Amino acid sequence: MEHPNNIDNIRHSLAHLLAAAVLKKHPKTKLGVGPTIENGFYYDFLLSENLSTEDLPKLEKEMRGLMHRKLGFQGEKLTPAKAKATFKDQPFKLELIKEFSKEKKQLTLYRTGDVFMDLCKGGHVENTSEINADAFKLTHVAGAYWRGDEKNPQMQRVYGVAFETKEELEKYLLQQEEAKKRDHRKLGKELDLFVFSDLVGSGMPMFTPKGNHVRNGIINFSRELNAGLGFEEVHTPNINKAELFKISGHYDKYKEDMLTVRSQYSTEDFFMKPMNCPQHTQIYASRPRSYRDLPIRYSDFAVLYRDERPGELSGLTRLRSFAQDDGHIFCREDQIEQEISNILEAIQKALKTYRIDYWMRLSLRDPKKKEKYLGDDAVWKQSQEIMRKLLIHKKIQHKEAEGEAAFYGPKIDIMAVDALGRVWQISTIQLDFNQPGRFKLAYTDKDGSEKTPVMIHRALVGSPDRFMGILIEHYGGAFPLWLAPVQIAIIPISENQKEYAWSVKNALSTENVRVEVYDSNDTLGKRIREAETQKIPYTVIVGEKEAGSKTVSIRGRGNKNLGEMEIAQFVLQLRNEIEKRL
């Protein structure tokens, strides 16, 4: 049966009912906006009382009451003068009216029965009785700046989720519960992968031995891909003179976000490096370069420091200290396409190996805010066009996003989605016609003339630290064998097999397999449970039978019986699985 209302109309109507409910309790409330969003809606309010989570059920009840009254939604056109009169007590609406009038937009008003009216472009159910009163839920209250500008007053935003049926709502809420179980901050603790300490500071993770295996796994895979792309790894210092960042342009743009270090011998402060590109230009600049030397490709895994605002930190996904699997290519213009193309392929290979879902974004300059970027119009036009053509040529689907470019050039960003549906930028490729000139980088061309190279900034998975957070959620902590912190648990059934268990461990350790022997005096069941809760890929169980025949009994993660095997055969299978990163 065809449904007369699409879900957006329902959500939008609920936003109005929410506003009506708030207004009834707090008549002096100033209304902001109330749009639909993914899975639901929100409405922004400015009122002197604090709305709290406890108020939400009351508001829901009020909304349900309105629904039962079978109120109709009716639209009418308004002249600017009439609109101003109608919303004379609603300053935010007046601001919108003024703006819309200037843009010569038709103003419309929507009434919900006789209880509520809102300046609104429409998109509602015809009658509140069409909304399923059991298929929505107000979820949380949050602060939000009017029109998303932190200079504006901060309003209280009430979020809700809504679906056509109760079942869909329940399914959604269940999914959220499941997602919480995969939260990398929770799993990081449970699986003992990384820790924070108040003494060390917020946003600065410490990786445990187990976590460091995962982190190194990510870094080493990027190293391998880098080698295939012709990159050579360099090492650069963590603090640098301000001058370096002044030339690169980062000082002007990000001074507030850089951490300073004072030297007793220098009149000027040093800065913790927030990125590697300026240092790499100095390695390039250290000697004369020929067109034959290009492309020159440097990779770097150095830890970077950014003074992020405290409220913006979150788990491993937003940090003050983090590394990047960074790389910079210095090349001729005629080499750009091939280089970017190669990197795209490496990124695709990497993400396929990790089995990560992603989409690509072509990040362009905001044409209305040119002052935020380095370089002139012609260069921007050229570099943006190079990237766009390349994506089209390679038939790569992508979204274009104005205002998302780096200040020195356009980017192709790879966006991953985490367990809670949040989108994270991971890989990036950035085309930079600006920094090489600012650092006076040069090469001698075929004809003996001096030319400026182009710089390509790129990261394969972005930050190994952040990416680890995404991977933890992606795998729900059950890492593939090659990344698993502990790859094999060996469990001797009784004390009599301890010695044999350790000899199996030694055989595997020699092959660089990460093994733990679970030989505590706990019961067999208990030790198997431990191996399972630690999400160890393979558990090897050895009893009298196995010790006698020099075999191992293998249990795969999640109670998969993989049978008995000779040790040498098992080693071979593991080696294959690890090498192929299956």
Next chain:
RNA sequence: GCCUCCUUAGUUCAAUGGCAGAACAGUGCUUUUGUAAAGCACAUAUGCGGGUUCGAUUCCUGCAGGAGGCUCCA
């Protein structure tokens, strides 16, 4: 940084303006096991500072840390 909320043992959670309780983890002892939690015992906590109070883990306040958002993300 801003708004709202939060901080009790290693972890997950109780309780209280008047001696802070449990489970799991830990330690010791017993048990030596055939595929997801053996038994007993022991030890362990109110984030830090200031205030109100006879007395504060509880109330107020500052700081630190955390959560959800907003803003920002080279």
